[in-house]
Amino acid sequence: MKLFNYFRSSASFRVRIALQLKGLPYEYVPVHLVKGEQCAPAYTSLVGDALVPMLDVDGAHLTQSMAIIEYLDETHPQPALMPADALGRARVRALAQTVACEIHPINNLRVLKYLSRDLGVDEDAKNTWYRHWVRLGLEAFERQLQQPATGRFCHGDxxxxxxCCLVPQIFNGQRFKVNFEGLDRTMAVFEACMALEAFQRAQPSQCPDAEA
Amino acid sequence: MKLFNYFRSSASFRVRIALQLKGLPYEYVPVHLVKGEQCAPAYTSLVGDALVPMLDVDGAHLTQSMAIIEYLDETHPQPALMPADALGRARVRALAQTVACEIHPINNLRVLKYLSRDLGVDEDAKNTWYRHWVRLGLEAFERQLQQPATGRFCHGDxxxxxxCCLVPQIFNGQRFKVNFEGLDRTMAVFEACMALEAFQRAQPSQCPDAEA
Known part of the structure; x- marks a missing residue:
């Protein structure tokens, strides 16, 4: 398998975590988002959406991080990244989507660029925007973690x-100095994750294309 | 089952389509987003993320439209809304997420409100923002539909x-006068969907809380 990704992309980070948790070897192919390499014809000819990550599995080009992770879980079931029961799966998917549909899309690189370049939003207002949506989303996440199904991790132990979705969002929030106060359950889960080697190995600073 | 939703919410519309395709009866509970009813304590005490839709299944409160639809598909398998093979499921999820993670979140009501109220973006620039992200996302969607797995519908026949995710996004785009030119495959799939009674019944104008 080849993972086309960027060290700082949250969506890429999600897939790296899943690959590490499953112990699956892969070739790391860097795509430099800030340099716009995702828009080069060599890449867009492979990937319809011109986004990272893309996982090449024997010539099939899988896109969208949550879809990739569910594919990995279906084809390499152990250790399981999805609960065995339908209600549990619904809860885990909803938590993942709270990050991937409610927080991250509003704050990714291309949206922040549009704010600056097309709407003339200054640096301060852009950072306020960023922190607003991350904080709002993580407060919703925290309320969902009040359910008894939460364990050491988001769902069980x-x-x-x-x-896989939460941890990259916290990393991203830390870069933008989001206030995490009062998000006790969320941050406890984050700490539990970061105590595991799989999460440590997947983090941006450990990537071949990492920059200071 | 009770569906807490809003006639004009794209994410609610997705779930209504799935319920209609499955032929599952449900109670319609309107939550008026423009009036802010999703933030009232009566609702937030049930729903951690203060968003619609929420599906109440025997007291379990399911959130996030894609998670709800997968739950419905797992618990009521016929007619299937997911392919039988892992690669097919990965493709369908990626297409759904192209709408639900790349287009819709940047354009929902709360984001548009923030642009106007907090950033002072005028009506024209807000509409340009809206059309930019929908068009960009649908162009990516169109490229993905060039794959041979596309049939009369996004994946097969x-x-x-x-x-379920595409159709509400097209409705939404029509309201904001998005240019759909050149999106031939996408619009052909949309027409094929709208020829079905299930999609017609689920549309905003057919909802009990519909407004002109």
Whole structure:
């Protein structure tokens, strides 16, 4: 398998975590988002959406991080990243989507660029925007973690798709100095994740294309 | 089952389509987003993320439209809204997420409100923002539909989760006068969907809380 990704991309980070948790070897192919390499014809000829990550599995080009992780879980079931019961799966997917549909899209690189370049939003207002949506989303995440199904991790005592999505969002929030106060359950899960070697190995600073 | 939703919410519309395709009866509970009813304590005490839709299944409160639809598909397998093979499921989820993670979140009501109220963006620039992201996302969607797995619908010849996500986005784009030129495959799938009674019944104008 080849993972086309960028060290700082949250969506890429999610898939790296899943690959590490499953112990699956892969070739790391860097795509430099800030340099716009995702828009080069060599890449867009492979990937319809011109986004990272893309996982090449024997010539099939899988896109969208949550879809990739569910594919990995279906084809390499152990250790499981999804609960065995339908209600549990619904909860884990909802938690993952709270990050991937409610927080991250509003704050990714291309949206922030549009704010600056097309709407003339200054640096301060852009950072306020960023922090607003991350904080709002994580407060919703925290309320969902009040449910009894939460364990050491988002759902029970082993990592799931939800943890794969949460951790990169916290990393991203830390870069933008988001206020995490009062998000006790969320941050406890984050700490539990980061105590695991799989999460450590997947983090941006450990990537071949990492920059200071 | 009770569906807490809003006639004009794209994410609610996705779930209504799935319920209609499955032929599942449900109670319609309107939550008026423009009036802010999703933030009232009566609702937030049930729903951690203060968003619609929420599906109440025997007291379990399911959130996030794609998670709800996968739950419905797992618990009521016929007609199937997901392909039988892992690669097919990955493709359908990626198409759904192209709408639900790349287009819709940047354009929903709360984001548009923030642009106007907090950033002072005028009506014209807000509409340009809206059309930019929908068009960009649908162009990516169109490129993905060039794959041979596309049939009358997004994936093969029966509707899937991907169609449940696409159709509400087209409705939404029509309201904001998005230019759909050149998106031939996408619009052909949209027409095929709208020829089905299930999609017609789920549309905003057919909802009990519909407004002109």
């Amino acid at each position: 082993t990592p799931t798709l939800a943890d | 029966t509707p899937t989760l991907a169609d």
